[in-house]
Amino acid sequence: MSFEESIKQELENKFPFFKDAAVIKRPRRIFADVPQERFFDVFNYLVRDMQFAHLCTITGMDEGDTFGVIYHLSRDGVVVFSLRIHISHDNPKIKSVTGYFLEADAYERELEDLLGIKVEGLASGQRYPLPDNWPKDDHPLRKDWKLKSEVDNA
Amino acid sequence: MIQALFNIIIFPGLLFLFVLALAAEFVDRKLSARLQNRMGPPWFQPLADFIKLLGKENILPCDADVHIFKFMPVLALTASATSFLYIPLWQSKALNSFNGDVIVVLYLLTIPTLTYFLGGWYSRSVYSMIGAVRSLTQLFAYEVPLFMSILASALLANSWNLSEIALFYSQHPGYWLFNFIGFSIALISLLGKLEKTPFDIPEAETEIVAGSFTEYSGKLLAFFRLSIDVEMVVGSSLLAAVFFPFGLGLTPVLGFILYLVKVTFIVCLISFLRTVLARLRLDQMITLCWKYFAPLAFLQVIINLILKGVFLK
Amino acid sequence: MHNSQDVQVPFGPQHPALKEPESFLVTLRGEKITASSVKIGYNHRGIEKACEERTYIQDLYLIERICGICSHSHATAFSQAVEEIAGLEVPKRALYIRSLIGELERVHSHLLWLGVAGHEIGFDTLLMYTWRDREVVMDILSLLTGNRVNYGMNTIGGVRRDITPAQAKEVLKAVDTLEERTKYYIKIATQETTIIDRLSGVGVLSKKDAISLGAVGPTARASGVARDVRKDDPYAAYGELDFKVITTNTCDVYGRTVVRVLELMESYKMIRQILKDIPEGAITVRAPRKIPAGEAASRYEAPRGEDFHYVRSNGTEKPDRVKVRAPTLANVQAVSKMLEDRYLADMPIVIAAIDPCFSCTDRSIVIKNSGTRNSKTVPWEVLHVQSIEWYKEHKGIDFSALNKKYAKHFKI
Numbered sequence: 001m002s003f004e005e006s007i008k009q010e011l012e013n014k015f016p017f018f019k020d021a022a023v024i025k026r027p028r029r030i031f032a033d034v035p036q037e038r039f040f041d042v043f044n045y046l047v048r049d050m051q052f053a054h055l056c057t058i059t060g061m062d063e064g065d066t067f068g069v070i071y072h073l074s075r076d077g078v079v080v081f082s083l084r085i086h087i088s089h090d091n092p093k094i095k096s097v098t099g100y101f102l103e104a105d106a107y108e109r110e111l112e113d114l115l116g117i118k119v120e121g122l123a124s125g126q127r128y129p130l131p132d133n134w135p136k137d138d139h140p141l142r143k144d145w146k147l148k149s150e151v152d153n154a
Numbered sequence: 155m156i157q158a159l160f161n162i163i164i165f166p167g168l169l170f171l172f173v174l175a176l177a178a179e180f181v182d183r184k185l186s187a188r189l190q191n192r193m194g195p196p197w198f199q200p201l202a203d204f205i206k207l208l209g210k211e212n213i214l215p216c217d218a219d220v221h222i223f224k225f226m227p228v229l230a231l232t233a234s235a236t237s238f239l240y241i242p243l244w245q246s247k248a249l250n251s252f253n254g255d256v257i258v259v260l261y262l263l264t265i266p267t268l269t270y271f272l273g274g275w276y277s278r279s280v281y282s283m284i285g286a287v288r289s290l291t292q293l294f295a296y297e298v299p300l301f302m303s304i305l306a307s308a309l310l311a312n313s314w315n316l317s318e319i320a321l322f323y324s325q326h327p328g329y330w331l332f333n334f335i336g337f338s339i340a341l342i343s344l345l346g347k348l349e350k351t352p353f354d355i356p357e358a359e360t361e362i363v364a365g366s367f368t369e370y371s372g373k374l375l376a377f378f379r380l381s382i383d384v385e386m387v388v389g390s391s392l393l394a395a396v397f398f399p400f401g402l403g404l405t406p407v408l409g410f411i412l413y414l415v416k417v418t419f420i421v422c423l424i425s426f427l428r429t430v431l432a433r434l435r436l437d438q439m440i441t442l443c444w445k446y447f448a449p450l451a452f453l454q455v456i457i458n459l460i461l462k463g464v465f466l467k
Numbered sequence: 468m469h470n471s472q473d474v475q476v477p478f479g480p481q482h483p484a485l486k487e488p489e490s491f492l493v494t495l496r497g498e499k500i501t502a503s504s505v506k507i508g509y510n511h512r513g514i515e516k517a518c519e520e521r522t523y524i525q526d527l528y529l530i531e532r533i534c535g536i537c538s539h540s541h542a543t544a545f546s547q548a549v550e551e552i553a554g555l556e557v558p559k560r561a562l563y564i565r566s567l568i569g570e571l572e573r574v575h576s577h578l579l580w581l582g583v584a585g586h587e588i589g590f591d592t593l594l595m596y597t598w599r600d601r602e603v604v605m606d607i608l609s610l611l612t613g614n615r616v617n618y619g620m621n622t623i624g625g626v627r628r629d630i631t632p633a634q635a636k637e638v639l640k641a642v643d644t645l646e647e648r649t650k651y652y653i654k655i656a657t658q659e660t661t662i663i664d665r666l667s668g669v670g671v672l673s674k675k676d677a678i679s680l681g682a683v684g685p686t687a688r689a690s691g692v693a694r695d696v697r698k699d700d701p702y703a704a705y706g707e708l709d710f711k712v713i714t715t716n717t718c719d720v721y722g723r724t725v726v727r728v729l730e731l732m733e734s735y736k737m738i739r740q741i742l743k744d745i746p747e748g749a750i751t752v753r754a755p756r757k758i759p760a761g762e763a764a765s766r767y768e769a770p771r772g773e774d775f776h777y778v779r780s781n782g783t784e785k786p787d788r789v790k791v792r793a794p795t796l797a798n799v800q801a802v803s804k805m806l807e808d809r810y811l812a813d814m815p816i817v818i819a820a821i822d823p824c825f826s827c828t829d830r831s832i833v834i835k836n837s838g839t840r841n842s843k844t845v846p847w848e849v850l851h852v853q854s855i856e857w858y859k860e861h862k863g864i865d866f867s868a869l870n871k872k873y874a875k876h877f878k879i
Binding site for chain 3: 189190191192280281283284351352354355358359360361362363429430431432433434435436437438
């Protein structure tokens, strides 16, 4: 059994709902979807017990009805475990993981600025990466966001 | 009277000094460029820079104290140019001399640093103020070794008069060789005075933009830059007079050439040192000056006292 | 927290120590730094959003322009992700060429860094020397790819240009020169007293902090964390190349310098091996216009550290989401830690020691005419008139007469 499979196996033993949730896309790449309410159980287990001690980045994306948030975790720099949650489009809210990874600060600010996902528990501070005078409710990475010129021409 | 005016204004006074200062800047820039694998500027570049700066607009910061801000560059230039009058150049007699003029020269050479401080402080820009404070802090570190090493040489000559010091060494050939430690210390302290690497801490570009000179522009900056060049020539001449006091009895032409060689040699040493060293940190600079240079300068004083006691009874 | 002895010094967005716009605000007491904060985001150009509106092959060229120094890194990371989704088998020769360009890029980037580091500590001679030698590798890059920067070497499914034996010979010759020079820099970096004084003990980042702050690349390796994507997660030809991961345990700027100069030696070794072992064959496979739906996470060891790309496709010819995490964003978090209790004079070199590349870090958003904001373009003629008015009003100087005289030159 390869170590990707053993990681998958370990998670399935610990969290029964993980059956078929984790997909090994290729050696060293595992993708998994997890319900939002169970996210922190899995995340905590991965980080604390399975030594996924490096957060590569957090990717947010607009999936139409939902927002997807992917936490790309890596162990010893070798295997990348991408843990994905889906959150509602109308009231997008997640909890901060800065308690686990200090560097998540910048990644979560990006989610707030570019997609308008509210991150609870994120310390107040300067916004990133949009300029300070950018409108608060303008989130360019959302699929329905258009350039003003496009809006005018429509 | 006319002779005196000619001496002060044209030769070997102000005009000559300015030409020499610009030439020294050229030597410094060219040598350092060649050491760094660069082409370096053409010979007229320092003059061209000076003229260009004179033609630029003077920008005065709103918060600055305008009078002090404008006065400081002039004062810096005046002070360093004045001290030139008391330094024996190619004869053992300076243009003007009196007993105790070595103290006056050292004092006048301190004034430019004070003007950097005041000019920077009254610019009211945060970079200028930090640079100003650094200038002053640095002053306290290098002045003591510099004074001690020059006074050690004066001690041996048993005079506070630069011309008499020069006369003494030309009458006792070979004695200047004993001042080697003093010369090294004085040369390094001169780097601090001229704010050149490794002691360009007050104008460290990557930290505080240009230090005291951050807010200066146009004519005022031109005068500050000229005053640094003048200070370089005056400092080199002082070192040449105190530590290389040989060949002063030659014919005027030969003596003049020898003087130029001495000054060029010291300018080249300055240029070489600033090219091969990295900038120190303020705390490292102060430790260096107080821990090593001051005791070494003191050692020079002791050596000279012994020499004087044993051989020059 | 803030008392009258404290001075706040802004570093940036424009500052001689910084080559790109970013802003550090440090609070000083005397020469000591008591607090620091960083603001980035000035170079946000909307690349992630723009990628969603372009085809894959257009994106490749856009992505290459995220950064001028590690352009090959981003382009390779992106094409790897797309190739993985499309299930393309990239020819071996192409993988070797990718590694070759990648290592040449690392050489140029590390030499550039060494020069910048010298400049930050007031040692411009080092800057002049290393940048002269950097020209050698730049020439080689332009010989192989046609460009000095933004090489345009990658395409989806392989590389665009092959290397000829004659070119390989030139590369080997250049590598010999560079190796000899690098040995000299190693000697300087390890023996020059003022350099050692300025670098050692500065910007300390302990191994624990390096891990917990997520540092990557030479920054992490200098703190004893042997993290290198080339070794851990081999891509391109790195699985078959023989190289060491350089680490030190000094945890300071000196260690970061040593790691980088020793990495140069490893790169030379790898370049030689690539040119010796490069297999014959095609350099590209045909890529479909429409990439099937899927997603991939791709990593690349850029000169500055791990470069992370995530690409998601939806079966059309444009990607659904492209996410780029440049190494600097992972490292910049550690800067505040490194600056703790240091002097102002250390600040430039500490910032430079992570080899920051803020254009990489800040990406998305088209600035022109956002959804609700009104921006306006001021034409040159209007600016000209405004400047004349300003001088009349504030300085009492009237340029209008002069202006009429020269009007024909200005085309107003």
